[in-house]
Amino acid sequence: IVKDDEIKTEIIKGNGIPVLIVCAFQPQFHVETVQQPSLEILRAVSFETEAASIIKEQEKFIQLLNDIVLANVFPQRIPADGILFNLAEHEATMIKDQTKASCVHKRMLVGPVATAFxxxxxxxxxxKNRELCHKIYECLNVETCYKVWIDKERMYGSLMARMAEGVEKSEIVLICMSSSYKESDNCKSEAIYAKKRHRYLIPLIVEPKYNPSGWLGVYRDDLLYIDFT
Known part of the structure; x- marks a missing residue:
């Protein structure tokens, strides 16, 4: 339910973030029924600029998130890693906006810079869509000359760092769209990060009769897509 934009707004405007932070780390609360869901909700709202601004002011909370990631504490590590990634992205966006005019001027002087991927x-x-997506990978990797990046197990180091590595090293990103993809905060982070890094995005529909909506629908509407079902 927290994936709904109106619910996120209510949490932010209703001062729900400080309450969620308390619920996420106070020892009297049960890990699976209170702490973990609170972290996952905080991750979902941290995609929003206003929420990210509120969260990053909580220095003790940020330190606790870092401790969880460094200590590799499951299952809290995944949402903690995601929150930290979103906060870093919002900070990078703010810095980019502040220096945009200067960067544009420099590009005019030196010209475009080629990137080797x-x-x-x-x-x-x-x-949840891995069977079809792995078939797509095998076809591209075996039957063509393309070099393809895919994280089949997602067991290597920080999930967010691994995702960022894949995006940064690749020229094109295939967005495998499905209802599960839309509901996954990890997938949302990948898509947003790829768009911010100005990668070529190609949407693939991998769920029968699926019509993307919400944040994912924007990606489908802006681009030509391929239906693999």
Whole structure:
């Protein structure tokens, strides 16, 4: 339910973030029924600029998130890693906006800079759709000359760092769209990060009769897409 934009707004405007932070780390609360859901809600709202601004002011909370990631504490590590990633992205966006005019002027003086990519394509997908997405990977990797990046197990280091690595090393990102992809905060982070890094995005529909809506629908509407079902 927290995926709904109106619910996120109510949480932010209703001062729900400080309450969620308390619920996420106070020892009297049960990990699975209170702490973990609170972290996941905080991650979902941290995509919003106003929420990110509120969260990053909580220095003790930020330190606790870092401790969880460094100590590799499951299952809290995944939402903690996601929150920290979103906060870093919001900070980077603010800095970019402040220096945009200067950067544009410099590009006019020196011209475009070519980027060499290690991979031609990255496949961004939800693991619930892995069977079809892995077939797409095998076809591209075996039957073509493309170099394809895919994280089949997602067990390597920080999930967010691994995702960022894939995007940064790839020229094209395939967005494998499905209802599961839309509901996944990990997938949302990948898509947003790829768009911010100005990668070529190609939407693929990997769920029968699926019509993307909300944040994911924007990606489908802006681009030509391929239906793999």
């Amino acid at each position: 290690e991979y031609d394509i990255m496949i961004s997908y939800c693991h």
